Amino acid sequence: MGITRVPGLLYGGDYNPEQWPEHIWRDDARLMAEAGVNLVTVGVFSWARLEPEPGVYRLDGLARVIDLLWEHGVAVDLATATASPPAWFVRAHPEALPVTADGVRLEFGSRQHYCPSSPVFRAATVALTERLAERFAGHPALAMWHISNEYGDHVTECFCEVSAADFRRWLTDRYGDVETLNHAWGTDFWSQRYGSFAQIAPPRAAPGPGNPTQALDWRRFSSDALLACYQAEKDVLDRVSPGVPVTTNFMSMMKALDYWAWAEREDVVSDDAYPDPADPLAHVTAAMNYDLMRSLGRGRPWLLLEQAPSAVSWRDVNIPKTDEQYRLGSLQTVARGADGVMHFQWRASRAGAEKWHSAMLPHAGTASRGWERTLRMGADLKALAPVAGSRTDAQVAIMLDWDSWWAAEFDQEQHPSNLVKVRELIRAWYGTLWAANIACDFVPAGADLGPYKAVLAPNLYLTTAATAAAIRSYVDGGGTFVSGFFSGLVDEHDHLHDGAYPGAFRDLLGLVADEFWPLAAGERAGLRTDDGEHHTGGVWRDWLDTTTAETIASYTDTRLAGRPAVTRNRFGAGTAWYLSTLPDETGLAALLGRALREAGVEPVGDAPAGVELCRRGEHLFVLNHGTEPVEFTVPDGPAHDLLSGEELGGTILLGPADVRCLTPTPPTTPETAP
Structure with missing residues (x-):
């Protein structure tokens, strides 16, 4: 079973019928x-049509569209x-417009022009959501609810007085009393002590470096404030339209919001x-983001809700x-756990800021090359329908903690290096x-690590005692x-752990970092491993003394020559x-590869x-990102390729950008033999 009641894999995109005369709608549905489209996202930017004046809701046009689609x-x-x-709305409530750290109130004329903490904004969104849910909760076409759109894309924080008051309430809930906050924020530094919560403001533009813990709490609060907007609408949908799944679209590995x-x-x-x-390496970054999406859902299939069929704008x-790029990239999402491939958008816009953005149905219509691409993808996803609902197992996890990310990169001029x-x-x-084709999950700090043979923390600057x-x-x-490097150093308040670096990890790692020796941009340090290989390192170095650890690689130049590096x-x-x-790439592959082999990690x-x-369940995806044909040996005997319908075995030839989805061929029995 897939992620909605729509069978198989989902295919479609954003549909904005309000941009087109009604006679176009029937052509679109046909x-x-x-094309094999079975799901479209409707109504994302239609508030002005659905509620043209305060409290006046006009939903009949949307109902006609939904009926026609169904x-x-x-x-x-x-x-x-x-x-x-x-x-x-913004003319009636100008105080709901967002304000920057410099005190500039942003104007109407784009999107996401709202203060996340604004009570009048939240009330208006809840009212509209309730009307939509009451009207369409029982419609047979309704497969999923989509709240707002790309939270934090343009406005991740607001510094107005409404937000300031909300921040003080959030701090009161977190700390209880102002003395606890003073300790957490280290306010004896630079005479920043507060006598009451009423004296606290957001970290607006200031003469010099700000308080890092205040900034960390502000990032936590800002993520929570937007999440509260989402939750207010979801509460309505859960109450009025129970049983229909609810989503909002993430933006890959986005720093501003704690996606966990x-x-x-x-x-x-x-x-x-x-x-x-x-x-040329976009597919690797994409794979990382897709593995994160699968991991955010605790292994459940996820949905690619937007991608560009061709160029963006x-x-x-x-x-x-x-x-070839389009097909390979689209099928990569399915290989990495997506149960659907959606797009922005169905029909290319004639006006507005994204009129040059590609679409499933281009400006040239069905006579275009883009339309042929759309038809082919529909056929591919129909062929891959058996993959829906299957999962991926991983032996390795990467730790990703938003608190640590925020703390590590706040006001880096005050850190040893702003290149981290x-x-x-x-x-x-x-x-x-x-x-190395090693399957990987992402996990938050504090997750159950038991299922994994190896856990990697490329950076965990903020590490709580727990x-x-x-x-x-x-x-x-x-x-x-x-x-x-630069891990295990501070607690949840961005205070240094007691004792020598690396703080919380000192005994675990069996070493002491006497001093940080970061590298300048472009500077490389020589490395020599214990088996005689030579590599280089960048960004960072520590002056290390081992206690119980053994040295795997040492520095070979500068003042650190001979000292431990790995x-x-x-x-x-x-x-x-x-x-x-x-x-460097070769050195990282050698060193991580060695650690993973010793841990017993096996590639796909x-x-x-x-x-x-x-691998998703019994399905093995094989994707050639190279520019030349390659030979691939089908593992575990004959297999059926869902995409081509062929029975494959032994060594096969994969062309550039070629994709196979191999499923074991069941053994022939008297009952199944021709």
């Missing part, structure tokens, strides 16, 4: 059916339309993904996708796993933990590794370089 076998992901308040907290409130995790066709140069970028570090480590204890217990019980420590029944630098399978292997 063409959707021809007549043609197309279900709807019905949006609550609350991402873009209409002009009448958000995903707990979603029935279906969905993502908007826009890999750059001009980036917002890069400096908007390169189109080739037909968490997402980039994760991407480098993840790329090693991708190249998280450190959980990791220690995991390693003590036989697990393998690999830590990157270490391994036996701890209980397990092993803890430490990388005090970011090795063997394949030539550039060939991606993903």
Whole structure:
């Protein structure tokens, strides 16, 4: 069973019928059916049409659209339309417009022009959502609800007085009294003590560096404030339209919002993904983001809710996708756990900021190459219908903690190096796993690590005592933990752990970092491993002294020559590794590969370089991201390719951008033999 009651894999995109005269709607529905579309997202930016004046709701046009779609076998992901308040709302409530840290109130004329803490905004969204739910909850076309759109894309925080009051309430709930807050924020530094919560403001523009713990709490609050907007609408949908799954679209590995907290409130995790066709390694970053989406849903299938069929409209140069890139990238999402491939948008717009954005039905209509691409994808997804609902098992996890990410990158001029970028570090480590075809989950700090043979933390700057204890217990019980640099240093308040660096991980890693020796941009440090290999490292170095750890690689130049660079420590029944630098691609592959082999981690399978292997249940996806044909040996005997319908065995030839989905061929029995 898939993620909605629509059978098989989902296929479609955003549909904005309000942009078109009504006679076009029937053509759209007919063409959707021809293309194999079975789901469209409707109403995302239609608030001004649905409620043209305060308290006046006009839903009949939307009802006609939904009826028409259903007549043609197309279900709807019905949006609550609350991402873009209409002009009448902001003119009646100008105080609901967002304010920047510099005190500038942003105006109407784009989207997401609202203060997340505004009570009048939340009330208006709840009222509209309730009307939509009351009208359409029982409609047979309703497959899913879609709340707002891309939270945090344009406005992640608001610094107005309404937000300031909401922030003070949030702090009161978190700390209880102002003295507890003063301790948590370290306000004796620079005479920042508060006598009451009423004296506290958001971290607005200030003369110099701000308070890092205040900034960390502000990021937590801002994520929570937007989440409260989402939850207010979801409460309505759960009450009025029970049993219909609810989602809101994430934006891949986005820094601004704690997606672990958000995903707990979603029935279906969905993502908007826009890999750059001009980036030759975009598919690796995309795979990382898709694994995160699967992990946010605790392994459940997720939904690609938006992608571009070809070019987007917002890069400096908007390169189109080739037909091969489009197909390969779309099927990669299914290979990585998606139960549907959706797009922005169905019909290309004639006006507005995204009129040059590609669509499933281009400006040229069915005479276009893009339409042929749309038809082919519909056929591919129909062939892959048996994959729906299947899951992926992983032996390796990467720890990703939003609190730590925020703390590590706040006001980096006050940190040892502003070159420590968490997402980039994760991407480098993840790329090693991708190249080796090692399946990977992401986990939050404090997760159950028991199911994994190895847990990687490319950076975990903020490490609570509870998280450190959980990791220690995991390693003590036989697990393998690999830590990157600048980790284990501060607690949940961004206060340094007692004692020498690396704080919470000192005993686990069996070493002491006497001093940080970060590298300048572009600077490389020489490395020599204990088996004689030479590599280089970038971004960071530590002056390390080992206590119980053994040295796996040492520095070969500068003042750190001969000192440990990569270490391994036996701890209980397990092993803890430490990388005090970011090795080059070859070095990282060698060192992480060694740690994972020792942990007993096995890849999905063997394949030539550039060939991606993903297993979902009994289905093995084989994707050739290279520019040349390659040979691939079908594992475990004959298999059926769902995409081509062929029975395959032995060695097969994979062309550039070729994709196979191999399912074991059942043995022939007298009952099944021809």
